[in-house]
Amino acid sequence: MIRGPMTIFAVIVSRLSKAVLTLLAIAILNFFLIHAAPGDPAVVLAGEAGAADEQMIEQLRDRFGLDQPLYVQLGKYVAGIVQLDLGYSFRQGAPVVDLIADRLPATLLLTLTAFVVSLVMGIIFGVSAAARVGKPSDSILTTLALLFYATPLYWLALMAVLVFSVWLGWLPGFGYETVGENYTGFTRIFDILSHLVLPALTLGLFFTAVYMRMARASMLEVSQLDFVKTAKAKGLSDAVIRRRHILRNAILPVVTLAGLQAGQLVGGAVLTETVFAWPGIGRLMFESLAARDYNTILGVFLVSAAMVILFNIVTDIVYRIVDPRIGARS
Amino acid sequence: MKYLKLKATTFLIAATLASPLAAQEAGGRLDIVVQPEPPGLMLGLVQNGPTQMVAGDIYESLLRYDSDLNPMPSLAKSWEISDDGLTYTFKLQEGVIWHDGKPFSADDVVFSADVFLRETHARLRASLAYVESITAPDPLTVVFKLKEPFGPFINAFENGTMPIVPKHIYEGTDFANNPANATPIGTGPFKFDEWVKGSHIHLVKNEDYYIDGLPHLDEVFYRVIPDAAARAVAFETGDVDVLPGGSVENWDVPRLAEMDGVCITEKGWEFVAPLAWMWLNNREGPTANVKFRQAVMYAMDREFMQQVVWNGFGKVATGPIASSTNFYSDDVTIYDHNPEKAKELLAEMGYDGEPIRILPLPYGETWQRWAEAVRQNLSEVGINAEIDSADVAGWNEKTSQWDYDLAFTYLYQYGDPALGVSRNYTADRIKKGSPWNNVEGYNNPELDKKWAAAATMVTPEERNSAYADIQKEIVDDVPVAWMQELTFPTIYRCNVKDLVTTAIGVNDGPRNAWIEK
Numbered sequence: 001m002i003r004g005p006m007t008i009f010a011v012i013v014s015r016l017s018k019a020v021l022t023l024l025a026i027a028i029l030n031f032f033l034i035h036a037a038p039g040d041p042a043v044v045l046a047g048e049a050g051a052a053d054e055q056m057i058e059q060l061r062d063r064f065g066l067d068q069p070l071y072v073q074l075g076k077y078v079a080g081i082v083q084l085d086l087g088y089s090f091r092q093g094a095p096v097v098d099l100i101a102d103r104l105p106a107t108l109l110l111t112l113t114a115f116v117v118s119l120v121m122g123i124i125f126g127v128s129a130a131a132r133v134g135k136p137s138d139s140i141l142t143t144l145a146l147l148f149y150a151t152p153l154y155w156l157a158l159m160a161v162l163v164f165s166v167w168l169g170w171l172p173g174f175g176y177e178t179v180g181e182n183y184t185g186f187t188r189i190f191d192i193l194s195h196l197v198l199p200a201l202t203l204g205l206f207f208t209a210v211y212m213r214m215a216r217a218s219m220l221e222v223s224q225l226d227f228v229k230t231a232k233a234k235g236l237s238d239a240v241i242r243r244r245h246i247l248r249n250a251i252l253p254v255v256t257l258a259g260l261q262a263g264q265l266v267g268g269a270v271l272t273e274t275v276f277a278w279p280g281i282g283r284l285m286f287e288s289l290a291a292r293d294y295n296t297i298l299g300v301f302l303v304s305a306a307m308v309i310l311f312n313i314v315t316d317i318v319y320r321i322v323d324p325r326i327g328a329r330s
Numbered sequence: 331m332k333y334l335k336l337k338a339t340t341f342l343i344a345a346t347l348a349s350p351l352a353a354q355e356a357g358g359r360l361d362i363v364v365q366p367e368p369p370g371l372m373l374g375l376v377q378n379g380p381t382q383m384v385a386g387d388i389y390e391s392l393l394r395y396d397s398d399l400n401p402m403p404s405l406a407k408s409w410e411i412s413d414d415g416l417t418y419t420f421k422l423q424e425g426v427i428w429h430d431g432k433p434f435s436a437d438d439v440v441f442s443a444d445v446f447l448r449e450t451h452a453r454l455r456a457s458l459a460y461v462e463s464i465t466a467p468d469p470l471t472v473v474f475k476l477k478e479p480f481g482p483f484i485n486a487f488e489n490g491t492m493p494i495v496p497k498h499i500y501e502g503t504d505f506a507n508n509p510a511n512a513t514p515i516g517t518g519p520f521k522f523d524e525w526v527k528g529s530h531i532h533l534v535k536n537e538d539y540y541i542d543g544l545p546h547l548d549e550v551f552y553r554v555i556p557d558a559a560a561r562a563v564a565f566e567t568g569d570v571d572v573l574p575g576g577s578v579e580n581w582d583v584p585r586l587a588e589m590d591g592v593c594i595t596e597k598g599w600e601f602v603a604p605l606a607w608m609w610l611n612n613r614e615g616p617t618a619n620v621k622f623r624q625a626v627m628y629a630m631d632r633e634f635m636q637q638v639v640w641n642g643f644g645k646v647a648t649g650p651i652a653s654s655t656n657f658y659s660d661d662v663t664i665y666d667h668n669p670e671k672a673k674e675l676l677a678e679m680g681y682d683g684e685p686i687r688i689l690p691l692p693y694g695e696t697w698q699r700w701a702e703a704v705r706q707n708l709s710e711v712g713i714n715a716e717i718d719s720a721d722v723a724g725w726n727e728k729t730s731q732w733d734y735d736l737a738f739t740y741l742y743q744y745g746d747p748a749l750g751v752s753r754n755y756t757a758d759r760i761k762k763g764s765p766w767n768n769v770e771g772y773n774n775p776e777l778d779k780k781w782a783a784a785a786t787m788v789t790p791e792e793r794n795s796a797y798a799d800i801q802k803e804i805v806d807d808v809p810v811a812w813m814q815e816l817t818f819p820t821i822y823r824c825n826v827k828d829l830v831t832t833a834i835g836v837n838d839g840p841r842n843a844w845i846e847k
Contacts, residue, residue, distance in 0.1 A: 038721025045369065046452075047726040047765055048378035056452040057763055063506055092527075093511055100759045102527055161563055174560050174566060179530045180359065276563075277555040279528025287366065287556075288791055292723045 003236035011323075015316070016324045019309045026305045027081055030076055030298050040066055041091055053187055057221070064090045065204055076293075081302065087295035089289075096299035098285060106176055107280035111265040118257055121204075122211020125248060126254075129212065130219035131238075141212065149209040151317060157202045157275040164198060171197050174277035199276040207261055211254055218250035225249075251322060261317030263308035267300065356546045357847035360826065362532070362559050362572040362836065364552040371522065371531070373493040374442065375450050382490040382576060384552050386837035387533055388429075389516035390841060391494060392420055392439065392472075393487035395833040397600045399656065399745045401484060402832070403646040405494055405517065406472075415479035417786045422470045426540045427813070428496050429521045436466035441497035443474075450505060455748065456487045460786075479788045482746030488601060489838060491744065519545040519841045525590050531556060533840075546844035556693065568841040569754035571826055573838045575599065575818020580696050582643040586821050590826045591822040596643065596817040598835020603652040604818075606740035608688075608704070608811040609729065612771040616686060616713075617735055621679040625735075627665035628672035629711040630704060636814055643819060649805040650751050652697075654815070655743050656790070657797035663806040672711040686735035687718040697738060700813075704736070729765040739765070740816055745833070747797055748785035755809060756781050772809030 042060035061067045065076070080087050086096040087205060129141040148156075156315045165173030177183070177192050222228065223246050259266075270282035288296035319326050364384055371378045373385035392406040401409070408422040426434040444464045447454050460480040465473050476483065486492055498642055499510050517540075531552040533535035535545055555561045555780050562582045564570045566589070575598070580588065585595040610617040610626065617623060632646045651658045686708075690701035701717050708715040715736070719726055725730065729737050743750035752757050756778045759767040777800060784796035820836060822829055825846040828840045 038720065039727040043726045043730060043763075043765075044723050045376075047722070048369070048376075052454065053452045053767075054761060054763060055455070069768075093370055093507075099527070106528075111751075158559055161560070166563055166566055169567070172562050172569075174555060174569075175553075176529060179361075180532065180549070208504065274556045275560055277557070277560055279526065279554075283528055283556060290722055291369070328477065 008320060010032050012043075012313060013312045015050040019306075019313070021179055022077070022309060023302065024081075027302055030301045031077060034199060034297055035070060035073075035290075037292065039292055040064060041294060041329070044291050045091065077298070085197075086302065087294045089293055091291055091293040092296070096295050098303065099296060100281060100299055100303055103279060103281040103284050106265070106278060107269060107273070107282065108280055109192075109196065110199055110203065110280060113200040114269075115205065115258075115261060117200065118204040118207035118261075118278060119211055119254075121310065122208045123215050123251075123254060126212040126215025127219055127242065128291060130223070130293065131242065132215045133216075133220060145209040145212045147209075148205045149213065153204075153206060153271050154275060156205065157199070157272060160198050160202055161275070171195075172197065174275075198290060199269075199272050200280050202276075203272045205272070205287050208296065213302070214254050214257055215250065218253050219246055222246045222250040230240065252319065255318055255322060256317060259311050259318075262311040262314070264304075265311075266302035266307045349481055350507060352542075354546055354827070354844045355847055356543075357843070358546075358847070359549045359551065360547050360572065360840060360843060360845070361551045361553055361570040362816065362840075363555060363564065363570050363574060363577045364578050365555065367528065367554045367556075370511060370533075371514045372495075373490070373514070373516075374495040375447050375506060375511065377451065377453070377490055383837050384531055385493070385514060385516075385518040385676040386489050386834070387524055387840050388514050388518045388548060389489060389493040389495070390518045391487050391489040391492050392422075393484075395485070395488060395601055395745070396831075397597055397833050399437075399485070399629075399833055402485070403555065404487075405434075406487070410455065411484065415481070416476045418474040418476070418483065419470045420474075423540050424470065427538055427697040428498075428514045428517055429536065430496075432496065432498050434494075434496075434517050435469040436472045437469070438497045440464050440466050442499060443492055445507060446495050446500055447492060449490075453744075454486065454491055455830040456753075457483060457491075459845070469732050473543070478786050480748070480784070480786055481788070481790070481793050482744075482748040485749060486641065487680075488744075488834065490834070498678045506548050518626050520547075520550055523549075531647035539744065545841055547840055550840050552776070555641060558582075558821075560635060563725075565821065571823045572829065572836065573821040575820050578743055578821070579694060580639075580643065581641070583641060583775060583819055583821065591824050592821060593656075594819050594821050595830050596819050597837070598820060598832070599817055600654050600839075601745050602741045602742035602803075603654045604653045604742055604816040605747070606738065606813045607647070607732065607814050608813065609737045609739060610808070610810055611732065611735050611737075612773070613732065613737055616679075616681055616684055619679050620807060621675045622681060623811070624665075625672040625681075625711065626713070626811050627706045627755040627808055628668040628675065629713065630665075630707045630813075631667040632665075632809070632813060633667065636705050639696060639703055640814065640816075644817045645815045647815050649801045649812055650810075651747050651753065651797065651801060652743050652815045655745060655747070655751075657747055657794055659798035659801045661798060669707075669711050676712060683712070683714050683715070684692040685716060689718050689725065689728055689734045689737040691738040692720060692722050692739070701738060726765050729769050730763050731773065732762065736811070737769070738813075739769075741766070742780075748781075752781040752785070755804065770810050772807070774804075774807065774809075783809050799809060 002257050037223055040059050045060055046057050064071060088098055089096050092099060114241050117257040125141050129138045132138045161173040164171045176195055183191050228241060228245060231245050266281055267285060269280060273280040283301040285297060355376055364380050366380060368380040371381060371385045373381060373389045390405050392404060393401045394404045396402055405423055405607050406498055407423045410419045410423045422436060428434055448458055460476050462475045462477045467473060481702055496515050499515060500508060519539050520538050522535050523532040523534045525531045533550045535548050555564055557578050562578045565573050565586055586592060610623050612618055628808055636644055636646050643669050648660055688701050688705055690696045705715045705717055751798050754768055755772055757773045760771055778799050784793055787793045787796060787803045820830055831842055
């Protein structure tokens with residue numbers, strides 16, 4: 001145990017160095033995948049213009065560097081990302097880093113809110129359902145969880161808009177903030193929050209259901225173990241046993257799942273962003289994919305992959321904090 | 331926005347009592363849906379639909395066109411065509427300044443047409459091939475001299491075709507990579523203010539516009555809403571005032587049009603007059619046989635498709651030229667829904683059941699359903715068809731590489747067969763690599779000569795009979811399966827007045843639009 005803090009530090013260093021290699025491999029793989037898709041950005045742009053001749057398509061290919069052999073393009077791309085340069089989006093006429101940076105705050109606001117809300121609600125509901133296992137309140141909670149788990153996100157989103165926005169008029173149904181009002185200060189914060197409610201809830205409900213089911217099952221499993229009987233025999237109260245003995249042990253699977261969801265913070269909200277016209281990175285990715293805007297898609301993929309790797313490392317560290325036995329064993 | 335709607339109904343009586351000459355009220359803001367988000371706003375570089383719509387308020391061209399395609403003044407206040415059809419002289423408006431304050435002059439027009447657009451604009455380049463010289467004898471006069479008469483040339487001065495761009499910003503620069511492209515500078519009624527990517531584009535009134543009293547509106551917001559159902563909701567909740575054609579799925583149109591204070595118009599598409607058809611691969615497979623192609627026409631119940639798939643919007647096409655365009659002729663073989671005749675034709679050619687693929691246009695549910703309706707009709711006469719879907723890039727790839735049997739498409743006609751129609755049928759336009767030419771591979775040297783001759787005839791009467799002749803002949807050959815003249819209804823709040831007044835509709839609509847309070 002004396003190597004406690006050092007272990008975590010060593011783990012981070014070793015994981016980070018592996019992460020760099022993994023990212024490079026992912027970038028190269030993505031590069032080939034995207035170039036294997038039919039069509040290229042020049043054809044799409046020319047197609048949208050409703051008229052094109054060879055001169056136009058050649059000009060575009062030349063400008064985009066698509067007239068060069070694939071390995072040259074790959075070499076340039078890899079040389080770029082090694083210097084942290086994600087390239088230029090010819091379609092949008094801006095560096096990819098700027099495009100991503102523009103969209104990242106909106107996406108993180110949405111996904112982090114959904115993440116925190118679903119994690120907290122999931123654990124609370126899961127623990128309380130486990131405490132009342134077999135009783136009506138447990139049945140209601142598990143039924144609801146199953147319902148939200150099984151409902152397609154897209155449908156749920158549209159229904160939420162229909163009810164809260166069209167019929168009741170309580171909440172704005174789309175967008176990030178009220179366009180053209182130039183709110184500032186608290187008014188603006190409140191405005192953004194009111195726009196955030198529906199998309200964040202829609203996105204969060206699915207994960208709430210997942211965490212709740214996971215937490216409940218895990219709580220029930222752990223509560224059957226011998227050390228819980230020992231704790232009871234010691235005369236501890238139910239609440240203390242639940243919080244200090246069962247929950248602490250039951251939380252690990254939830255942490256694993258949370259790590260997975262956290263990895264999707266950047267790229268995992270495409271549907272929600274589309275339905276709610278949320279100007280986030282998921283839409284940027286989807287639209288760039290349709291337009292074959294190679295550098296932008298590759299940039300978004302790379303940032304998403306980096307997030308997954310980062311949160312895998314974070315999850316490992318959280319494991320060690322929640323369950324010190326993991327660090328001791330390794 | 332909600333209160334606007336209430337006010338609109340409250341004042342309905344007042345409005346009907348007031349004379350039509352009642353002052354067009356100044357002020358207010360208009361929220362218009364733009365879909366998809368444009369790739370850029372520099373109209374000289376990008377000419378896709380969304381760009382034309384937004385940038386149509388920022389940039390201007392020499393002429394505008396009314397819904398009968400008659401030219402109207404824009405940057406040119408008057409114009410003259412010499413009797414031999416070779417010289418086009420334009421007198422320009424006085425006192426026009428660019429949005430950055432620099433004066434506009436004939437030099438800008440010469441630079442735009444002769445230098446900038448010649449390099450960047452594929453469609454205009456085809457018309458400029460007829461031009462010998464473009465000169466500016468004085469700062470308010472521009473003269474286009476042609477090598478030979480080219481009847482449709484008068485239609486080449488539309489905003490999406492020949493937008494005038496500022497010489498002082500672009501001369502001697504790398505046009506495509508000029509940083510100024512991000513903040514477009516035009517002469518139009520609205521100035522670019524801000525573009526929040528993924529959310530909206532904000533234009534503000536050009537206070538120095540050269541026509542007194544225009545524009546009426548203070549600002550225009552183009553709102554980016556990626557989901558069709560969400561766009562319908564945005565209109566219902568009052569967040570947007572205008573759904574330009576094609577913003578919502580067809581089946582949502584009747585529901586929205588029935589709302590209180592909501593108006594709908596099919597006008598504003600006359601200039602582009604989109605005509606939809608299926609390319610039939612004339613090179614190989616069953617579609618190479620003219621009997622098979624005729625059988626496809628007879629097999630289809632196009633009336634049904636227009637009524638059901640398109641909810642009654644548009645009109646069944648009779649041939650290559652849309653009926654709203656000049657030189658349309660209905661003296662052609664009419665292909666009604668006649669499955670028996672289709673079966674006969676298939677038997678005559680000895681069709682052996684070879685499967686064929688249908689490639690729908692990936693532009694939403696309507697097009698998917700259209701392809702399904704066609705497949706159903708074809709299978710009823712014994713044609714073994716299956717649907718082969720692709721996304722936009724995939725569709726472009728397959729059609730431009732000729733990898734299809736039947737492929738849906740539609741094309742703008744640009745007011746004249748020589749601009750927007752012949753390009754799909756003449757042999758010199760058979761070129762791999764672009765989906766905007768003779769993709770079907772139709773090769774008829776006799777007709778090629780007629781198309782070429784019709785383009786350069788001087789009088790409209792001569793051209794009219796030449797095109798009637800072409801239509802009669804080509805309709806029997808069925809190089810493509812003509813489906814429908816498309817109209818995309820524009821849905822808007824009735825208190826928005828004078829929005830669609832020209833042949834390009836919303837694209838230059840905000841110039842004259844005003845909001846009744």
